[in-house]
Amino acid sequence: QVQLVESGGGLVQAGGSLRLSCAASGRTFSNYAMGWFRQAPGKEREVVATITWSGRPTDYADSVKGRFTISRDNAKNAVYLQMNSLKPEDTAVYYCAAREYQTSKWGTDYNYWGQGTQVTVSS
Numbered sequence: 599q600v601q602l603v604e605s606g607g608g609l610v611q612a613g614g615s616l617r618l619s620c621a622a623s624g625r626t627f628s629n630y631a632m633g634w635f636r637q638a639p640g641k642e643r644e645v646v647a648t649i650t651w652s653g654r655p656t657d658y659a660d661s662v663k664g665r666f667t668i669s670r671d672n673a674k675n676a677v678y679l680q681m682n683s684l685k686p687e688d689t690a691v692y693y694c695a696a697r698e699y700q701t702s703k704w705g706t707d708y709n710y711w712g713q714g715t716q717v718t719v720s721s
Contacts, residue, residue: 599624599625599710600622600623600624600625600627600630600696600709600710601622601623601624601710602620602621602622602694602695602696602710602711602712603620603621603712603713604618604619604620604692604693604694604712604713604714604715605618605619605620605621605715606618606619606715607692607715607716607717608716608717608718609718609719609720610684610717610718610719610720611719611720612684612685612686612719612720612721613683613684614684614719615680615681615682615683615684616681616684616717617678617679617680617681618634618678618679618681618692618694618715618717619676619677619678620632620634620676620677620678620679620694620712621675621676622675622676622677622696623675627672627675628651628672629651629698629699630651630696630697630698630699630710631648631649631650631651631696631697631698631699631700631701631702632648632649632668632670632677632694632695632696632701633645633646633647633648633649633657633694633695633696633697633701633702633703633705633708634646634647634648634668634677634679634692634693634694634695635692635693635694635695635705636688636690636691636692636693636717637690637691637693637714638687638689638690638691641690643693643705644659645657645659645703645704645705646658646659646662646666646668646679646692647659647662647666647667647668647679648668648701648702648703649668649669649670649677649701650700650701651672651699653669653670653672655667655668655669656701657701657702657703661687662681662688665681665682665683665684666679666680666681666682667679667680667682668680677694679692679694681717684717684719685719686719686720686721687719688717688719689717689718689719690716690717691714691715691716691717692714692715692716692717693711693712693713693714693715694711694712695708695710695711695712696708696709696710697709697710
């Protein structure tokens, strides 16, 4: 089992920045690929970014490329999402997720999920 807890969400004005954190506990964190997903009201969940167990980012959503950066620190059992130049359309609940070994852009491939953190971007 892997337990995931997100933090760092909040209310920010358009153009601002936020850094989301996801703290993991349980099994060996470095065995897991990680992903950030988001779900806005009335919309389906979508991938934001994923990262391999070794720290190589993969699967950035086109809408966040150049603005968001995913990273991880295996020594701290944590994964991060730096979000810059935020837009109102980034408003959503953001979730981190874990799956063993390989990344995937499909949320259904992930076994473990956090409870989510709300990000609201005002115009």
